[in-house]
Amino acid sequence: MTREMICIVCPMGCRLTVDTESLAVTGNTCERGEKYAVEEVRAPMRVITSTVRIEGALYRRLPVKTSRAIPKALNFQCIAALKGIRLKSPVRAGQVILKDILGTGADIVATRSM
Numbered sequence: 001m002t003r004e005m006i007c008i009v010c011p012m013g014c015r016l017t018v019d020t021e022s023l024a025v026t027g028n029t030c031e032r033g034e035k036y037a038v039e040e041v042r043a044p045m046r047v048i049t050s051t052v053r054i055e056g057a058l059y060r061r062l063p064v065k066t067s068r069a070i071p072k073a074l075n076f077q078c079i080a081a082l083k084g085i086r087l088k089s090p091v092r093a094g095q096v097i098l099k100d101i102l103g104t105g106a107d108i109v110a111t112r113s114m
């Protein structure tokens with residue numbers, strides 16, 4: 001069986017076809033596309049972006065993201081885990097907000113200073 005997908009690793013957006021049994025990939029322009037396609041079939045991963053509450057800053061929500069990709073299946077659990085967080089300004093870009101989110105080894109980090 002084959003599966004078709006668009007590579008989201010870079011703006012080129014190559015159309016990939018993966019044989020789900022042999023994991024042979026076609027349509028990729030570079031090796032990153034092959035790695036992405038195989039990962040999408042085996043265990044999709046995503047960098048999660050969201051916001052958390054912050055007090056005393058220009059805006060009421062601070063943009064955050066995971067420090068690296070985590071299993072896509074944990075997306076909604078990750079967002080839910082951020083709901084109770086309340087920060088106080090100042091926070092600097094890159095500051096760790098929550099370590100080891102859901103035991104994935106990825107941290108939640110601020111993506112801007114506020």
Ligand code: SF4
Pocket residue numbers: 007008009010011012013014027028029030031032033034
């Ligand atoms: S296969 Fe390579 S060039 Fe094509 S979208 Fe993916 S990363 Fe970009």
